[in-house]
Amino acid sequence: MSNTAASLKDLLLKKSVRTGTFTLASGAQSDLYIDCRMTALDPFGAALIGELGWEAVRKRIGEEGLSVDAIGGMTLGADPISLAVGMASARQNPDEALQVFTVRKEPKGHGRGKQIEGNFAEGNTIVVVDDVITTGGSTLKAIDAIEREGGKVAFALVLVDREEGGRQAIEARGIPVVSLFSRSTLLDE
Structure with missing residues (x-):
């Protein structure tokens, strides 16, 4: 594990991971709660996520020979991750920087009634982002x-895969998942 990955893992464990008994958004009970916003909205955490996320995205783009236009996902969990990765892409490769957007949970009830806000256009090839996947439901809703x-989704970038079927649900749609951490790697299980 790189120093950057080790630093991000330490910060996630300190700020975002809790053990006990919790009811998840899916309604399921779990012994693990992960609130990645606490790390992704920390300036040091955002910098680490941007660096590692862009490294993972760049690797996947290179391996698959992809051309990707933008990065984004369901608000609020994906927002700081998408922006951090987009900023890292701009610093490291200004000519091919990823544009950033967000997906609202529901279309706006006024104005243009948009569900996707920011730098997104029809025909874009997208990296869809989520902070944590459990069942994959919010990622699939964004897709x-x-x-x-x-938009055409090239693959999903996830900060933490809880290893509870979400990856399989997303990949069943033909969308590969790249995760920076899994439950196993985060908790050394």
């Missing part, structure tokens, strides 16, 4: 919105 608006 649905992106595809409805004419």
